[in-house]
Amino acid sequence: MRVTCSTQNLGQGLHIVSRAVSSRTTLPILNNVLMEATPGKLRLTATNLEIGIKQAIDAEVQEEGSITVPARLLTDYVSANPDASISMTLDKKNQSLKLKSEHFDADIRGIDPADFPPVPSGTEGRKVQLSQADLKDAIEQTVIAASSDEGRPVLTGVYAQLNGGHVTFAATDGHRLAVKTLAVPADGQQPDTMVIPARALAELSRILKGGSEQVDLTVAPQKNQVFFKAGDVELMSRLIEGTYPNYKQVIPNDTTTTITLKTQDLLTTTKVVSLFARDAANVVKFKAEGGKLTLTANTSEVGQNTADVEAKIDGNDLQVAFNAKYVLDVLGIIGADEVTLGFTGPLNPGMIKPVGKDDYLYIIMPVRVAM
């Protein structure tokens, strides 16, 4: 293998794929990045067996071949290297990679690529095309609600349903639920459902650009893997097995108190008020009374903080308490200037929706407190 490429391209490519490199592994080769030189392209691949990321970068390939080398060292070396281009030559006998640039000569010990686990591409299976910006939004708006508790693996994923005409993403940790729907061209097929690890989607959203370029979502025919392809980057993830809870039944049909207000006002006020809730389970109380919305937090040892927020209130007076984090999480990513809050009582789920959009819904279960 003999290949030359721009240091910048190589650095960017390594930066992307190395997100899939295991941080803790007992299998040394999983610390490595697989480099494959094919005509005109250098293909980089990394995997932690749960997800795999591939990126092809433009390169001048004098001789095809492949090797795996420690991803961390190579990434750090390339990103610190000030030279414009790097030439890499494989010493096949010693399985080591020689890197030569204007000022530097390096030699990195590698491992035989035959030992590298296969990272398949999504060539077969049901395919859906989405815009990168839409998918990125959908991921950011749902992964916040996924659980980090490995005790219930299915909740650590995002549920996705491919349906004729739309794709729905939903995530819940049992305390809140986020549901996003994207419109797609109808393909006349039966609905398909899957649970994608939230971690894989979070990595994908880092890779996705916010533009109108397309991303292909492909479900493996065995329904055990999902593939995303965006330009030169591919991400493969295993799917989580198990039955996802029927989240639709917790979505309130109706609300008895509706509050509309500026997203930024609610965000700032909740943030300030919640400083006083840090030692009290992070609980902020919302009180809608006489056309006024008041937020309160108090901790006996710390003190208390109260704020009025400008809002339009319809329906019954109400007091309800929430974990401030759950409120702040959604306001940061809801992507609308105004939001509507809908409540039916202090012990019933509360709903947050962007004003003027029907594609997103966030439900929070209240905290039961003495009011």
Added chain:
Amino acid sequence: MARVVMHVDLDAFYASVEQLKHPELRGQPVIVGGLGLAGERGVVAAASYEARAFGVRSAMPLTRARRLCPQGNFVPADFAAYRQASREVFRILTDYSPTIEPLSLDEAYLDLTGSEALLGPIAQVAAGLQARVRSECGLDISVGVATGKVVAKVASDLRKPRGLVIVPAGQEAGFLAPLPLSRLPGCGPATIARLESFGIRTIGQLADMSEPLLGELFGKYGRVLHAHARGIDPTLVEPPGEPKSISREVTFERDLLDQGEILSTGRSLLLDVAESLRGQGLAARTVTLKLRYQPFDTHSRQATLPVASDRDDALLEAFVKLVREHLEPGRPVRLIGAGVANLEAPAIQLDLLEARSGPRSGLDAQLDRLRQRFGPTAISRGTAVQHQQKDFRRDDIDAVSSGDG
């Protein structure tokens, strides 16, 4: 000025209340415990003095009590009646001092320091209190008065029933000296056995031991023991405030090896704790486990919950995990304790899915109501087998301090 601390103890309380309820039982041996079913397992919660003459004692298995006293009247515990009677007695106590520390339904400390000007000489005050409780509640009490809690308690216990013992300031050590070790609160069978191996039989001999030696033998507790033996106990009479923690523990009659039995005892203790936690309108961030293998080989472990909870299932899960992690297999266990700490007003995060918090927390409340109405044996979770050594008196502390019982 020396403090004046009074210890008040109702004589054979549960049994006396039964005799009040059922006049035909007066003068008869009465044994309270279990559900009143023939042949049931369970322990004696209380025995009347008539029954004690047959050798029946608290915490003794009912089957043994039946053998010792076949003509005894066995009655199930009626906690509602005991709480009611206790409230009436405590109402009288509040006329004597604002500083009352309830220990259980039938026991309390009163701080009467400086009350002489108001109430008169302490001997008259104590006798007057006994007479009032007798005439207004129909119950007998024993009273001990001293400068500290420990000596006052020893004094009230000395001449039961209807005892009245006053230990003047400065005579505490002399008062305690001739008494056997078993009279000293906190001096249990294990401590006594250890001390006897050094030839120590009386509280006076214990007081004469060197403090470093006691420290060596019993750790920190040794120093406390030494002070108590000399009649020194500076702890204050403390009215119940906001509890900082709630716990229950059980000493097994015989050391236990059976892990399942140890765990199920721990579970039922924790469920008791959870019930009083809810009774006081609190939630806990921390769950604690106490295990004692040998005397003075006691281990305490704790786990912190992600959010404060007052729910049986959340607290139990953490507790069972603690037991599984820390119970050393193959070591006989003498004592297990379960508790909660880091208490706060409950801010319970409700659950969206499968309505986990709705019906389940409702279930806890339902179980609580059933147990309050029919007593602690009325209903329990399948895995929490009723342990035999349940210390009813510890339950009562919460019943009293939570106000309404």
